Amino acid sequence: MRYVLTPFMRYTALLFALQLAPSANAAADSDCTDLDCLLCPAMQDPDSYLEGNMKLMRELTPGKDRWLFRSEVDLTNSFGMPRNMTSEYARLIAALADKGIELGMILQPTRGLMHRDKVRPDRAMGFDYEQARNNYDAYLAQLRHAGALVPDLTQLLDHPPQQEYFFRRDHHWTSDGARATARLVADYILQQPIYPQLSNKQYLTEEGLTQYKDGTLNLALGSLCGNDFGFQYVPGYRTVPAVNDVNALFDEQPDPEVILLGTSNSAARDEENKQFNFDGFLKEYLSIDLLNFARPGAGEYGAVVEYLNSASYSPDSPPKLILWELPANYTLADPLMYRQLIPAIEGQCAEGETVLSKRQERSSLKAAERIELLSNTGAGRRSLGGYNGYLDIRIGDRDVKDFYIIVYYDNGTRDKVWIRREAIVSGGQYYLELSKAAEFRNANLLSVFMEPTETSQTPTTLEVRLCR
Numbered sequence: 001m002r003y004v005l006t007p008f009m010r011y012t013a014l015l016f017a018l019q020l021a022p023s024a025n026a027a028a029d030s031d032c033t034d035l036d037c038l039l040c041p042a043m044q045d046p047d048s049y050l051e052g053n054m055k056l057m058r059e060l061t062p063g064k065d066r067w068l069f070r071s072e073v074d075l076t077n078s079f080g081m082p083r084n085m086t087s088e089y090a091r092l093i094a095a096l097a098d099k100g101i102e103l104g105m106i107l108q109p110t111r112g113l114m115h116r117d118k119v120r121p122d123r124a125m126g127f128d129y130e131q132a133r134n135n136y137d138a139y140l141a142q143l144r145h146a147g148a149l150v151p152d153l154t155q156l157l158d159h160p161p162q163q164e165y166f167f168r169r170d171h172h173w174t175s176d177g178a179r180a181t182a183r184l185v186a187d188y189i190l191q192q193p194i195y196p197q198l199s200n201k202q203y204l205t206e207e208g209l210t211q212y213k214d215g216t217l218n219l220a221l222g223s224l225c226g227n228d229f230g231f232q233y234v235p236g237y238r239t240v241p242a243v244n245d246v247n248a249l250f251d252e253q254p255d256p257e258v259i260l261l262g263t264s265n266s267a268a269r270d271e272e273n274k275q276f277n278f279d280g281f282l283k284e285y286l287s288i289d290l291l292n293f294a295r296p297g298a299g300e301y302g303a304v305v306e307y308l309n310s311a312s313y314s315p316d317s318p319p320k321l322i323l324w325e326l327p328a329n330y331t332l333a334d335p336l337m338y339r340q341l342i343p344a345i346e347g348q349c350a351e352g353e354t355v356l357s358k359r360q361e362r363s364s365l366k367a368a369e370r371i372e373l374l375s376n377t378g379a380g381r382r383s384l385g386g387y388n389g390y391l392d393i394r395i396g397d398r399d400v401k402d403f404y405i406i407v408y409y410d411n412g413t414r415d416k417v418w419i420r421r422e423a424i425v426s427g428g429q430y431y432l433e434l435s436k437a438a439e440f441r442n443a444n445l446l447s448v449f450m451e452p453t454e455t456s457q458t459p460t461t462l463e464v465r466l467c468r
Helices: 007-020 026-030 052-057 081-098 127-145 154-158 175-189 215-225 246-250 280-287 302-308 337-348
Strands: 060-061 069-071 102-108 203-207 211-213 231-232 239-243 258-261 321-327 354-362 372-373 389-393 402-407 414-420 429-432 445-452 460-467
Touching: 007 127, 060 215, 069 102, 069 215, 081 102, 081 127, 102 127, 102 175, 102 211, 127 154, 154 175, 175 280, 231 239, 258 280, 258 302, 302 337, 302 429, 337 389, 337 414, 337 429, 354 372, 414 429, 445 460
Parallel strands: 102 321, 258 321
Antiparallel strands: 060 069, 203 239, 211 231, 354 460, 372 445, 389 429, 389 460, 402 414, 402 445
């Protein structure tokens, strides 16, 4: 007979083993408080965080009551967009507004802000709550000033939920943290002019399976020190329609009016243990249906790319509201993000909007090979100086997600950008605005090349259009 250890059995066995294990340093163990004997010097060694997932754990530091924090993420005092990027963010808001879409930003506070009482003064790593709070509040104001709908989540800092908002040793919020956030977001959206325009549907939330978390920080501790603090168990929830109308399952569903984008905190998972039910709480508190396009492991804006390039988005029948959940550590400062998202809002360009185009079939793609996608030379050369268009790039092989696009101009300059997508984000469709940088502003576009970073033996098609 094969026996399978459940997480609870594993946790119990670990605690039992720790109690029986002989101490390597009896004197140190006798002075051990709050399980400090499980810690090790490698946690404070910068070389421990140079590779792989450990780069995201820099620097692991203990808190009170078996909490673990990351000094560079959880205990940061700095938040906000660089000033030179606020205009780009405002452009994104304006592009959505042109389609009739409101953007709501849900900026999740850090673990240090939410659980400052668990930060040990001797291991605070420079964390200053008042400074961090002021900068977080200023970030919310930045987003609000640009035209987004931004609920004031500093209320969570002043009135935290009774249950723990975050897991003690994991970077995700608990379901209770998700519920507290959804309540504040809903109270805010209910007061906005957009809300009466949304169709109503009633939902109820009920208790689900108990959730257990080993924890990303706990796993990092195990990697560094060979020890861990075990699993944490918290309540789980699920949300269901208030009325079970079987006939409604077969009715034609209307286009979604509300879209939820974001990170693994918001993502709907097949495994109920990893579903924090943020979308469900929003459905219940707002009495609306929504389409959840949040993606785990998609980075800062991968979920936005996934949605805008999907069949669920149409520029001709757009949603009324997009809610974008992000941890406050993200700064929205990548210029390439805006150069991809803003044209994606416009979508694929039609024949009448196409300035240049070319389609080709390739038997393979070779790493570092220069492939000409568009040419504006010879007798048919067009005057494209100061052109404000964008590239609509369609790649038949959807697994091609890592490549360079190089645009050459007649003044000897070139604009080379590196486009890459996380594994969970679909390939196939890409957009790229032509650069607005001063060195390209008055130059004429000559050609566009693609340079793959990896070799692929899969036959594919490359279709590129320069759009108005």
